[in-house]
Amino acid sequence: VFSHVVRAPEDPILGVTVAYNKDPSPVKLNLGVGAYRTEEGKPLVLNVVKKAERLLINDSSRVKEYLPIVGLADFNKLSAKLIFGADSPAIKENRVTTVQCLSGSGSLRVAGEFLAHHYHQCVIYIPQPTWGNHPKVFTLAGLSVKTYRYYDPTTRGLNFQGLLEDLGSAPSGAIVLLHACAHNPTGVDPTIEQWEHIRKLMRSKALLPFFDSAYQGFASGSLDADAQPVRLFVADGGECLVAQSYAKNLGLYGERVGALSIVLRSADVASRVESQLKTVIRPMYSSPPIHGASIVATILKDRNLFQEWTVELKAMADRIIRMRQQLFEALRARGTPGDWTHILKQIGMFTFTGLNSEQVAFMTKEYHVYMTSDGRISMAGLNTKMVPLLADAIHAAVMR
Numbered sequence: 001v002f003s004h005v006v007r008a009p010e011d012p013i014l015g016v017t018v019a020y021n022k023d024p025s026p027v028k029l030n031l032g033v034g035a036y037r038t039e040e041g042k043p044l045v046l047n048v049v050k051k052a053e054r055l056l057i058n059d060s061s062r063v064k065e066y067l068p069i070v071g072l073a074d075f076n077k078l079s080a081k082l083i084f085g086a087d088s089p090a091i092k093e094n095r096v097t098t099v100q101c102l103s104g105s106g107s108l109r110v111a112g113e114f115l116a117h118h119y120h121q122c123v124i125y126i127p128q129p130t131w132g133n134h135p136k137v138f139t140l141a142g143l144s145v146k147t148y149r150y151y152d153p154t155t156r157g158l159n160f161q162g163l164l165e166d167l168g169s170a171p172s173g174a175i176v177l178l179h180a181c182a183h184n185p186t187g188v189d190p191t192i193e194q195w196e197h198i199r200k201l202m203r204s205k206a207l208l209p210f211f212d213s214a215y216q217g218f219a220s221g222s223l224d225a226d227a228q229p230v231r232l233f234v235a236d237g238g239e240c241l242v243a244q245s246y247a248k249n250l251g252l253y254g255e256r257v258g259a260l261s262i263v264l265r266s267a268d269v270a271s272r273v274e275s276q277l278k279t280v281i282r283p284m285y286s287s288p289p290i291h292g293a294s295i296v297a298t299i300l301k302d303r304n305l306f307q308e309w310t311v312e313l314k315a316m317a318d319r320i321i322r323m324r325q326q327l328f329e330a331l332r333a334r335g336t337p338g339d340w341t342h343i344l345k346q347i348g349m350f351t352f353t354g355l356n357s358e359q360v361a362f363m364t365k366e367y368h369v370y371m372t373s374d375g376r377i378s379m380a381g382l383n384t385k386m387v388p389l390l391a392d393a394i395h396a397a398v399m400r
């Protein structure tokens with residue numbers, strides 16, 4: 001009965017890892033998926049995560065009962081505090097509902113389904129380009145996806161004018177997906193002044209802000225600085241949604257830990273919205289897993305562990321910045337044609353190199369360097385030893 005089923009294409013991001021794993025070459029480099037690697041090219045479990053896990057294992061009162069549909073209460077409270085700030089009036093006034101979800105993707109999907117059922121406007125604007133999963137998540141949730149201009153390939157920076165024009169002509173009430181910081185895939189973020197401009201425009205047109213916050217702490221190394229755009233929108237008292245992921249900033253990728261927060265106008269609306277989020281979650285996966293959220297809650301509620309986390313997070317962010325410098329220098333040393341300063345200017349895990357899909361295919365075939373076909377490289381996957389290989393590959397691709 002299933003013989004008619006045709007093979008689906010590999011995922012454009014996760015499929016890069018599949019191809020990389022199949023490559024028998026002893027020297028190869030995977031810069032596809034945005035996952036942090038150490039200078040030795042190994043995945044990293046943060047020390048603070050290991051400590052939290054030891055505390056959890058030694059706590060004999062812990063059981064493996066089902067969590068409530070909305071997840072671990074402590075985790076939800078602390079996640080809201082992390083993104084909105086400890087003094088957030090919205091939190092104090094109980095105008096925020098936070099539900100634990102399956103990392104960033106799960107939070108986006110739950111929000112998408114809620115919006116499709118309970119919001120008057122089913123159009124969501126996503127930046128062009130954006131993370132490849134965004135349009136799929138929202139379309140399957142029942143929203144209608146449109147794009148707004150974001151990236152300018154000539155400057156390899158923000159197309160601020162285009163962004164303002166497109167949001168300015170979006171229908172009133174449309175949902176707008178915004179990357180809170182470290183835009184994926186471009187590494188291009190608005191300045192705080194530009195954010196303020198965007199906020200004013202969006203509020204004047206009653207556009208609904210929906211932040212995807214997958215990299216808090218990774219852009220600047222500071223959790224508070226990276227939350228500024230979100231906090232700007234919350235400070236004006238209006239509604240917004242935030243999908244938070246702990247995959248990158250706590251290295252909890254496979255634990256699938258994240259949260260969806262919705263900021264509302266009153267505590268009463270917040271509690272009704274939460275009741276509806278439960279009706280989305282229960283038939284989808286019943287309730288979220290307990291382990292990862294317990295790790296996060298243990299770290300966020302302990303002053304010392306929290307402090308330790310910020311140090312480890314800053315070290316990851318700094319290593320990525322060093323990789324930017326080393327790659328830039330290596331291209332300069334080779335005299336690779338073109339202006340590569342965007343490698344230094346772009347923010348967060350990714351560099352949007354400007355290499356086209358043929359150049360990417362060439363680098364993979366000839367140099368065993370793996371990346372997404374849009375020319376995005378994960379700087380977090382690079383290390384000093386591999387910089388020459390990557391620079392050689394880019395140089396040869398550009399010189400063809």
Ligand code: LMR
Pocket residue numbers: 013014032033034035131133184
């Ligand atoms: C990425 O963009 O590489 C990450 O967000 C991982 C993913 O799930 O795509």
